[in-house]
Amino acid sequence: MSKFDKTDIFSDGLAEKALVFAEHIHAQDSGGHDLSHIRRVLKNAEHIMSVEKFTVDKELVRVCCALHDVDDRKLKKVGDPPYKNVMTFCAENGLDGVAADIIIGIIDKVSFTSNGSRDDSICAEAKIVQDADRLDALGAVGIARAFAYGGSKGRRMFGRGSDSTVEHFYNKLFLLPGLMYTETAKTVAADRVAFMKEFLAMIEKETT
Ligand code: ADP
Ligand code: NI
Helix, strand or coil, X not given: CCCCCCXXXXXXXXXXXXXXXXXXXXXXXXXXCCHHHHHHHHHHHHHHHHHCCCCCCHHHHHHHHHHXXXXXXXXXXXXXXXXXXXXXXXXXXXXXXHHHHHHHHHHHHHHHHCCCCCCCCCXXXXXXXXXXXXXXXXXXXXXXXXXXXXXXXXXXXXXXXXXXXXXXHHHCHHHHHHHCCCHHHHHHHHHHHHHHHHHHHHHHHHHX
């Protein structure tokens, strides 16, 4: 049971506004954090919510999906206060400090746990946003994002035991299914990882 579903703070239509807000923030990004990533995360979350049985504040999940990367450290400028963009969104939409804290609490878990840990005590909304975000790092899109990101950092494409993008598959991406919370996301993740392994097998074939 969600602890937020009786609050009525997150009215219908707020997620749409959050998406428009995020669009401006991510306008300059050509790869990992563009608006198409945000839309896919939203779609993943809708899929999880349609299959899983637990009760959640769906609009809160959608708002957090839309805003989850607006204050990403990769986009942050020196001197920006923490969660500057989320705070701006809340102020522009008449959301008070309580609402802002709820949103930030969920988004914060997403970025913290994406470093490779799992915390079963987080709320159901955070679990869904987290799983939805992690799913977008897998599959064909996940491969494309990894190479786009690796390229932007000047990383080599291949080479085990090095700082290559393929190494990132083993160091992080293949660990993600084991860190997911919902059975629905784990099922989608398994399919996507299988495809990535086929892709790596082909790379191996073509490069040796
Ligand atoms: P998000 O914020 O969406 O959870 P990240 O910011 O961790 O994701 O990463 C964005 C994308 O860049 C992901 O698809 C991820 O796999 C990729 N990425 C992150 N670090 C690396 C890396 N060292 N090498 C290649 N790809 C990376
Ligand atoms: Ni993300």
